[in-house]
Structures are given as C-alpha cells and as structure tokens.
Amino acid sequence: MSWKTDPVTLRYFVAVCEEGAIAHAAEREFIAASAISKRIAEMEADIGTPLLLRSQRGVVPTVAGKALLRHARHVLQGIDHMHAEMREHGQGARGVVRVLANISSIAGSLPDTLTAFLLAHPKIRVEVDAPVSAEIVRGVAEGEADIGICRDVVDTSGLEVFPHHPDHLMLAVLRTHPLASQTQVDFVDTLRYEQIGVNTNSPITAMQVRMAANLGHELQFRLRVATIDAALRAVKGGLGLVLLPRETLRHYGGIEDLRIIALRDEWTRRHLLLCVRRVNDLSPAARLLFDALRASAAQDEPELGTQG
CATH class of the missing domain: 3.40.190.10 (Periplasmic binding protein-like II)
Incomplete structure (x- = not known):
C-alpha cells in the first residue's frame, strides 16, 4: 500500500461520515460533491479497501472507514491544537x-x-x-x-x-417532615413516606425502584414530574420527599425552607x-x-x- 493522504482529504472524509451524504458534506465544506467523491475514491484505491457503504439513502463508514474516522479526528484535532497554540503566542x-x-x-x-x-x-x-x-x-x-x-x-x-x-444522592424534605430532624437516614427509612419522582427514565429513578425492590418494597411515587424545579415545588407543597444529586441541590436557589439530609447507603455515594x-x-x-x-x-x- 502506497497511501499518502493529506489533512484536507481527511477533513472531507470526516464531513461525509458526520453528514451521512457526500452532497451534504460538499455543502458544508463549500466544494463540489464530485471533488469530494474523487478524493475518497482515490483514498480507497490507495488503501485497497472500501471506506464507505453507499446507498440511495446516503453513506455510512465501513469497519475500515470507522477506524479511519477515529484516527482522522485525532489528526485534525492535533492540527487544530497546533494552530491554536501558535496563535496564542501572538494573540x-x-x-x-x-x-x-x-x-x-x-x-x-x-x-x-x-x-x-x-x-x-x-x-x-x-x-x-x-x-x-x-x-x-x-x-x-x-x-x-x-x-x-x-x-x-x-x-x-x-x-x-x-x-x-x-455528587452523592441527598434527601430533600420540608422542615416539618417527620425525617427533618435527622442528619442522616437509611434509604429504607424513606420508603414509609410519599415520594416524588423526577423523570421516569432517569438513572436515579431506576436505581430507587431497584433498591426498594431489593428491600422488599414496591416503590410507588405519589407524583412524577419532568423537572427538578417541579419536584422541589412539590416537596415545598408538602406532597412528599425527593432524592436528588448533591451537585444539583448545592447550586439550586430557593431551598432555604427545605432540609437536605444525607443517606447512609453506599449506592448513594x-x-x-x-x-x-x-x-x-x-x-x-x-x-x-x-x-x-x-x-x-x-x-x-x-x-x-x-x-x-
């Protein structure tokens, strides 16, 4: 194999893979589609294997094409970094x-x-x-x-x-909640109280349900909401308690009237x-x-x- 490529061809190849069509890549790179097609065809001939699977719906990289895409991104990133570092010296x-x-x-x-x-x-x-x-x-x-x-x-x-x-999971409760006097609780202690769920498909909700099942409980959320703001409003309204990440609670405003309680369970750490x-x-x-x-x-x- 006597393959000699260049950064421009690599950039065109990356654009084709990301756009899924030579025509779209050509528009993105401001060049004729035939010119990109010719460069890639010559690269495939030099390497000796197809890099793209072509169909009426567009193109996708072959196994070899995926490998080249990974390397091409690294090469182009390195060039960008080189240019950026040189500019930094003057600007x-x-x-x-x-x-x-x-x-x-x-x-x-x-x-x-x-x-x-x-x-x-x-x-x-x-x-x-x-x-x-x-x-x-x-x-x-x-x-x-x-x-x-x-x-x-x-x-x-x-x-x-x-x-x-x-980013430990923490418990947010109203200051009048029965758990509010505690500085730490076990997850099992929360299961006797109404709970607020955030985003049905979230990893936290899935973990809560799984851990409750391991403890012999079927976790039933009194309310499921799509956002953290809605969940905290529900807690403030006295509808239940909610488990949220520490990072989220630490930077969330308007929680002065809530108690934030740590959980002892290892899975919350x-x-x-x-x-x-x-x-x-x-x-x-x-x-x-x-x-x-x-x-x-x-x-x-x-x-x-x-x-x-």
Whole structure:
C-alpha cells in the first residue's frame, strides 16, 4: 500500500461520515460533491479497501472507514491544537473547547465555572452537550470532545481521569417532615413516606425502584414530574420527599425552607470525574478550561446535609 493522504482529504472524509451524504458534506465544506467523491475514491484505491457503504439513502463508514474516522479526528484535532497554540503566542488564548458533561454537573457547578471562565477569556468559546456518562467517555476517547465530566460508574480506561465533585444522592424534605430532624437516614427509612419522582427514565429513578425492590418494597411515587424545579415545588407543597444529586441541590436557589439530609447507603455515594485523552495534548484554550474545572473542584464546599 502506497497511501499518502493529506489533512484536507481527511477533513472531507470526516464531513461525509458526520453528514451521512457526500452532497451534504460538499455543502458544508463549500466544494463540489464530485471533488469530494474523487478524493475518497482515490483514498480507497490507495488503501485497497472500501471506506464507505453507499446507498440511495446516503453513506455510512465501513469497519475500515470507522477506524479511519477515529484516527482522522485525532489528526485534525492535533492540527487544530497546533494552530491554536501558535496563535496564542501572538494573540492570546482563543478557540473552541468542546465539553461533554453529565446532566448533574450542568444542573450544578458547571454553569458558574463556565461563566467565570468565559468572562476571563473573551476569545474562547465553549460548546457543551449532555449525553449519558458512557457516551461522554466514548466521545472524549474518539476525539469528539476535549473534556468530559462523567459519573464514576463507567469504564474510563485509556483516558486520564481526575476527581471532580462529590455528587452523592441527598434527601430533600420540608422542615416539618417527620425525617427533618435527622442528619442522616437509611434509604429504607424513606420508603414509609410519599415520594416524588423526577423523570421516569432517569438513572436515579431506576436505581430507587431497584433498591426498594431489593428491600422488599414496591416503590410507588405519589407524583412524577419532568423537572427538578417541579419536584422541589412539590416537596415545598408538602406532597412528599425527593432524592436528588448533591451537585444539583448545592447550586439550586430557593431551598432555604427545605432540609437536605444525607443517606447512609453506599449506592448513594457518587462522584463526578473529569476526563481527557491526554492533558499535555489539550489545546491552550482547552487546557485553560481544564485548569479552571480542576480549581473549582479544589474549592468544593462542605457536604450538604449537615446544616441546621
């Protein structure tokens, strides 16, 4: 095989895979579809294997194409980082940082950290998406994102991982609730009281139901709601108690009239992790944000559930 590729062809190939059609990739890259098709066909001939499966509905990468897509993203990311670092020497840090973050961090400390960071670095833009933790790890590993914030329940092999914030599940109750005088309770102690469920398909709700079943209880939610705000309003209205992540409660306003109580059960002890492919390979902009996120973890506040 005498294959010699170039970054431009790799960029076109990535665009085709992401768009699912050569015509759409051509529009995105401002080039004729025939030119992209020719480049990819020549690359396939040089490599000696098809990279795309073509049909009337569009194109998808073959097994070889998926491997090339993964490597191409890494190569292009490296080039982008090189350009960004060179610009930094003359213009200061700038660029786009892509973050995949657990929904709990988005509802918690991340917005405050990003606000302070972006005010301090006006030439940097940050793009945040919120997939599940397994997709966060995959996205970082495959170069789709610079930084990930995920739960500690997924396999992060191959990534550099750092502790971020504790994110234990906590109990929120009205101050007149029978459990309000407790500083810690067992999950089983909550099952005799009305409960509020947040998002039927959420991992927390599924875990509550499973753990209740393990204790011989069929958990029946008095009310299921779609948002955290609605759940806390229901608690304030005296409809029941709710289990929510520490990070969410720590940054949620208007809970002064509620008691936040820790749970003793091991399964409620959760942590958020910060993950990257390689710290030393981060672009200057991404490294600045990474350092800001690490600093926010170092300044973490005391545990909730101990206040009077």
